[in-house]
Amino acid sequence: MKPKQFDYLRAETIDEAVAELAETGEDAKILAGGQSLMAMLNFRLAEPEVLVDIAGIAALSYIKDDGAMVEIGAATTQGELQAWDGLAGNLTLLHKAFPNIGHFQTRNRGTVCGSIAHADPSTELPLCLATLAGEVVLRSSRGVRKLSAAEFQQGMLTTARRPDEMVAAARYPKAVAGAGYAFREVARRRGDFAIVALAASASGDTIRLGIGGVADKPTVREWTSLADSDLDDALNAFAWDLGGYDDIHATSKYRRKLVRKLGRRVIEEAKSCQS
Amino acid sequence: MPKLKRGIKHPVTVTVNGKKITKFAEPRMLLADFLRQELGMTDVHVGCEHGVCGACTVRINGKAVRSCLSLAVQSDGHTIDTLDGMADREEELSDLQEAFRKHHALQCGYCTPGVLMSLSDYLERVPDPSEEELRDMLSGHLCRCTGYVGMVRAALDVAAQRKAAKA
Numbered sequence: 146m147k148p149k150q151f152d153y154l155r156a157e158t159i160d161e162a163v164a165e166l167a168e169t170g171e172d173a174k175i176l177a178g179g180q181s182l183m184a185m186l187n188f189r190l191a192e193p194e195v196l197v198d199i200a201g202i203a204a205l206s207y208i209k210d211d212g213a214m215v216e217i218g219a220a221t222t223q224g225e226l227q228a229w230d231g232l233a234g235n236l237t238l239l240h241k242a243f244p245n246i247g248h249f250q251t252r253n254r255g256t257v258c259g260s261i262a263h264a265d266p267s268t269e270l271p272l273c274l275a276t277l278a279g280e281v282v283l284r285s286s287r288g289v290r291k292l293s294a295a296e297f298q299q300g301m302l303t304t305a306r307r308p309d310e311m312v313a314a315a316r317y318p319k320a321v322a323g324a325g326y327a328f329r330e331v332a333r334r335r336g337d338f339a340i341v342a343l344a345a346s347a348s349g350d351t352i353r354l355g356i357g358g359v360a361d362k363p364t365v366r367e368w369t370s371l372a373d374s375d376l377d378d379a380l381n382a383f384a385w386d387l388g389g390y391d392d393i394h395a396t397s398k399y400r401r402k403l404v405r406k407l408g409r410r411v412i413e414e415a416k417s418c419q420s
Numbered sequence: 421m422p423k424l425k426r427g428i429k430h431p432v433t434v435t436v437n438g439k440k441i442t443k444f445a446e447p448r449m450l451l452a453d454f455l456r457q458e459l460g461m462t463d464v465h466v467g468c469e470h471g472v473c474g475a476c477t478v479r480i481n482g483k484a485v486r487s488c489l490s491l492a493v494q495s496d497g498h499t500i501d502t503l504d505g506m507a508d509r510e511e512e513l514s515d516l517q518e519a520f521r522k523h524h525a526l527q528c529g530y531c532t533p534g535v536l537m538s539l540s541d542y543l544e545r546v547p548d549p550s551e552e553e554l555r556d557m558l559s560g561h562l563c564r565c566t567g568y569v570g571m572v573r574a575a576l577d578v579a580a581q582r583k584a585a586k587a
Contacts, residue, residue, distance in 0.1 A: 147453075150426035150448050151426055151448060152423050152425055153424040153493050154421065154424070176491075179490060179491075180471060180486075183450075183471065184470040187450075187470050187488070187489075188470060196447070196491075198494055244556065248474075249484070249557045249560050250474060250486060253485050254483070254486070254490070336559050
């Protein structure tokens, strides 16, 4: 339970960090809060040659409201976002999801972008990003690239990030006036990885439902003008499309059942929050 | 900053419990091991070593975090507080420690240093928590002896004491 040897670079600027990535490529890993990566290192599931610590880069520590979206820098911790004054009003879905995201002690250190870069299919921050159709900002020495959440996360711990790129920011669309949002998850213990996590938004007669923990990445379905009598069939079709996997925590059958049952509840809750 | 090479011990300066100390660590050394092995701070307990159990929780720059998910070299220049620095004087107990004793909030005591460090940070930020909020915060610690009942009572007691002292 100790990491393998590596070199360590405490980057002071974004340029310094991406220069190291350009030189070392796949053998380098970005370290921000380390709440996923350090566990991977301790288990030796990750064995990088170089760790590039970006936690101290002041230019990456921000929460910026640019009108349509809230941009969160790569050094901003989950705890800082949770304590942000504008959270409930501007990022209502995240506000509802936050109590499920890890623990007080891990949110103190773990970053928003780190969770997105790690791309665990059952975690909440990537699920909310996908459900809200947010964006990921990637930086390299070649320039800046912006990808949609759907383009970015490609599968289990797999993203479209190129070896010389780092996740520089996450962009969450702001809550739409009058829209309703809801979040639920099922986990063995509070703060554990979700067996199934569900995020929903209801805006006008459009419903979006995002599911984490069933497919190999957060998956979103959108329905417009769906009659209540058709909802169960729609959820059933969605559950089968997601597939799901058996593991020590739950069978794929149980996961699909949660999508059907809790999918309805989370959609009803989102609708009831509409004004 | 220059890259710190593997296999070589690099100087790491931390302010631990108010005292500035420089010791040496390889890049791969976990903060928990650095505190225990290099600084002799065996009040930092190591449990699961992958961030689940919470036994190794210390305060880095005031915030309660897992020291097994941090590197010693990452902490260079930072302030670290551990249980040893909690009471003002040796042989004395802080209000939290006293309340833990009174309410029997521990049995074997292995998880206790981490729990106390979490509570010391949490109660500064949430001075008047509900039982529900406390239980949510304590879900970041594994205790197999107590069922958490005593911990919750102790924390609520301290919150009330501090409130009364302020009034």
